[in-house]
Amino acid sequence: MSQQREKVAIIGGGSFGTAVAKIIGQNVLLHDDIFEPEVLLRMTDSTYNGEKLIEIFNRTHENPKYQPGITLPSNIIATSDLEETVKDATILVFVLPHQFLEDTCYKMKQFLKEGTKAISLVKGVNLNQEGPVLLSTTIVDILGIDVSVLMGANIASEIAKDQFSEATIGYTNEDNANLFVTLFHTPKFMCTPINDVPGVELCGALKNVIAIAAGFSDGLGLPGNSKAAILRIGLLEMKKFAQHFFPEVKTDTFFESCGIADLYVTCTEGRNRKCAEAFAKTGKSFKELEAEMLNGQLLQGTGTTEEVYKVLDNMNMTKEFPLMSAVHDIAFEGKPVTELVSSLEVN
Amino acid sequence: MSQQREKVAIIGGGSFGTAVAKIIGQNVLLHDDIFEPEVLLRMTDSTYNGEKLIEIFNRTHENPKYQPGITLPSNIIATSDLEETVKDATILVFVLPHQFLEDTCYKMKQFLKEGTKAISLVKGVNLNQEGPVLLSTTIVDILGIDVSVLMGANIASEIAKDQFSEATIGYTNEDNANLFVTLFHTPKFMCTPINDVPGVELCGALKNVIAIAAGFSDGLGLPGNSKAAILRIGLLEMKKFAQHFFPEVKTDTFFESCGIADLYVTCTEGRNRKCAEAFAKTGKSFKELEAEMLNGQLLQGTGTTEEVYKVLDNMNMTKEFPLMSAVHDIAFEGKPVTELVSSLEVN
Incomplete structure (x- = not known):
């Protein structure tokens, strides 16, 4: 196996983050010539029924707080450590709430590996004096990396249950778009790339x-x-x-x-x-x-x-x-x- | 008033025909510089509670069979006589079921006035060996007149109750399209013309x-x-x-x-x-x-x-x-x- 396999990290373990982590965990194993098997899932520290959610997740492979009843592949490892999540990653999947995005980018900047690329599933828009600023542009501006986006008719609980869904990947760099299609596409989560991030x-x-x-x-x-x-x-x-x-x-x-x-x-x-x-x-x-x-x-x-x-x-x-x-x-x-x-x- | 006012005839008095007859009846009065006030509505002979539906309609201005509880303007006159409906009309509104369209066109052909134009609200498609044939093309082929079409999110019972709706008018002849917008558009039935009949x-x-x-x-x-x-x-x-x-x-x-x-x-x-x-x-x-x-x-x-x-x-x-x-x-x-x-x- 090549040493150049892509190492995926997921930033955000809420309901949508957990749903896509399930897909990503399966796809990296299916395409093990392209991806490292272990995927880190960065969650913030929180508790569930008195126990740390991260510990529950890594023991049971479930996220009872946000996707109860859904079992994830065991190659998805939860952590709250941003440095650990980011330092070896070559692919970052942003799936955290809009209001935490900017701060998280600033905090991870120092740990970033060269050549890393990102895909943002974050929904929202920023503003400056000239008009709207895309969240993907915010990531580009802070981290200086290529950023694609994934959006679509994606009720998270339905995706977690493998119900038939589609999604759209907006890209600038076509090679990265193809990589993201490989990472996300399944017959039940059909991904179409289009050269149109905004x-x-x-x-x-x-x-x-x-x-x-x-x-x-x-x-x-x-x-x-x-x-x-x-x-x-x-x-x-x-x-x-x-x-x-x-x-x-x-x-x-x-x-x-x-x-x-x-x-x-x-x-x-x-x-x-x-x-x-x-x-x-x-x-x-x-x-x-x-x-x-x-x-x-x-x-x-x-x-x-x-x-x-x-x-x-x-x-x-x-x-x-x-x-x-x-x-x-x-x-x-x-x-x-x-x-x-x-x-x-x-x- | 000019002698050149347009005379409208509606072919078809089912649920959608009755709903648009209400709009047309109001609009011809509102734009009496453009349209003759009297509009003939051609229905097939049928009975309702033992009485002829056409007689009920012309006495009560209601069509209890297809739009119960809706009162139409009294300038809409029902008739089953195709010759009477068509002979003075300069605008024909086709709103009858697909399967009766062709036969009705052949029957009315001999009564048609020169310069008449039509708008079709009929939904469906015909076939020949090369592929699909538009119903508007069937009308054009039989009658040799300009035909626009009107389609849209138009549940008939909601239009009859003046609920906010939109419709699209597909046209070839722009003057006729403008005339049809005047005939159909109201703030509650917003019509947009587009040069695209098929x-x-x-x-x-x-x-x-x-x-x-x-x-x-x-x-x-x-x-x-x-x-x-x-x-x-x-x-x-x-x-x-x-x-x-x-x-x-x-x-x-x-x-x-x-x-x-x-x-x-x-x-x-x-x-x-x-x-x-x-x-x-x-x-x-x-x-x-x-x-x-x-x-x-x-x-x-x-x-x-x-x-x-x-x-x-x-x-x-x-x-x-x-x-x-x-x-x-x-x-x-x-x-x-x-x-x-x-x-x-x-x-």
């Missing part, structure tokens, strides 16, 4: 704004035609936003799993839709509903809504994005949720 | 094949990721089929209401989805389920599935359309419905 990544972030509109629609009891119109107008606003700030974004990307498929599943399931439905029905704030309904998990869509609105407002473009603007005004400015549809009407 | 029309026909796959998925209890993948693969097969036989079909058309929005609503509501779910759960044939579940209405998706499969099979292209082929084989060839997903998997 398109794929913005789909993953922006769909959560549309999911809030879908939740409002469900809370108002709107019928199918109306919800279909909201999803469609939402997809077009996602595309317009992405192509305005990143003119290289491909229209074809929106036909991939990260586009229409993820939008569909996020607008029919998913916590952003669910909390927005409750918002429309109860009048409680998103902060209250997040605390009541999500058992410690955080909403991604509300933060993204605020970031996107700031960008649009700065550029006097809110009128060109009536759906995203209405979601913002309903969620944060006291606009009645009953005005969702009238915001979209044209005489 | 794209818009094939979306309306082919989505019913994908709706059968969605129903199988629901009947099997597949989770969200899987159904999202089925819808996405379905939309790509619709696009591939349309652009193979009509290379001028625009990718943008699939982002219009006739594309993703109609696919969404047809795959979450709609009779094709419903019967296919029952097929997967009960093992009964579509013929039996149609008789049991649809109260005299007909399934469009099964016929379209057979037509599409014939085309693909003739051209040795079934492998390039794994989802549509699987729907055919499950519906008509005894392939187990449990093999729906494995038909889509790629190693």
Whole structure:
């Protein structure tokens, strides 16, 4: 065997991190000419029923906190030690919450091996004065390495149960894209590469704004035609936003799993839709509903809504994005949720 | 007022015909500089509770058989007389079932006024030896007039109740398209024109094949990721089929209401989805389920599935359309419905 095999490290052991760790653990063994068998999974220290979660995981190969009942291959080893996770890795898989990404990158920078590449499964968007900044760009800027992204119609619990799913890999470097397809693809998790990092990544972030509109629609009891119109107008606003700030974004990307498929599943399931439905029905704030309904998990869509609105407002473009603007005004400015549809009407 | 006002006739008074007659009746009065106020609605003779439906309609302005509880404007006049309907019309709105279209066109041909144009809301597809023939082309071939099409996420009962909906108008002649937008558009029925008759029309026909796959998925209890993948693969097969036989079909058309929005609503509501779910759960044939579940209405998706499969099979292209082929084989060839997903998997 060659000494040049790729060594994979996974940064983040929540529900999605645990689900993809299962796939990665199987695929590195299947392709042992390409990958080292041992994969480190970096989790933060936490306890479950009084025992350290990392110890439970390494003893039982299960993550009862985030994917109860799912057994992972024993070549996935959990650790909280960032240096240990990163120092020998040639492939980094980022699958941690948006708010921890930047800090984690700064902390790992000193341990990084030369030639390492990364793939980000993190959903969200940053801002600077000129507009949106991709999270993959944040990683590139801090670590100076090639970064692909993976997004798609990926409810984590379904992937953990080997239910048929698809995903999209957005890439810049084609060799790395092929490597990531080998690492992630299975007949039950079908991965398609596309040379479009910003398109794929913005789909993953922006769909959560549309999911809030879908939740409002469900809370108002709107019928199918109306919800279909909201999803469609939402997809077009996602595309317009992405192509305005990143003119290289491909229209074809929106036909991939990260586009229409993820939008569909996020607008029919998913916590952003669910909390927005409750918002429309109860009048409680998103902060209250997040605390009541999500058992410690955080909403991604509300933060993204605020970031996107700031960008649009700065550029006097809110009128060109009536759906995203209405979601913002309903969620944060006291606009009645009953005005969702009238915001979209044209005489 | 000018003598050149357009005179509208509607051919077909079923559930969708009655719903659009309500919109048309309002819009011709609103735009009385463009349209004659009286609109004839051609229905076939039938009875309801022992009375002629046409007489009930003209007395009460309701169609209790197909849109109970909905009152239409009194300028919509029902008749069964095709000559009377057609002879003064300058705009024909075709909204009758596919199977009656050709015969009705032949019967009306002799009464047609010069310069008449048409818009077809009929869903389906014909076949000849070279491949699919659009229903709008059938009208053009028989009547020799310009034909636009209107398709979209349009559950008829929701439109009749003025619930927010969108629709797409596919056109060849831009002046006629503008006229049809004026005739159909309201703030609650938002119409977008696009210069793409085959794209818009094939979306309306082919989505019913994908709706059968969605129903199988629901009947099997597949989770969200899987159904999202089925819808996405379905939309790509619709696009591939349309652009193979009509290379001028625009990718943008699939982002219009006739594309993703109609696919969404047809795959979450709609009779094709419903019967296919029952097929997967009960093992009964579509013929039996149609008789049991649809109260005299007909399934469009099964016929379209057979037509599409014939085309693909003739051209040795079934492998390039794994989802549509699987729907055919499950519906008509005894392939187990449990093999729906494995038909889509790629190693």
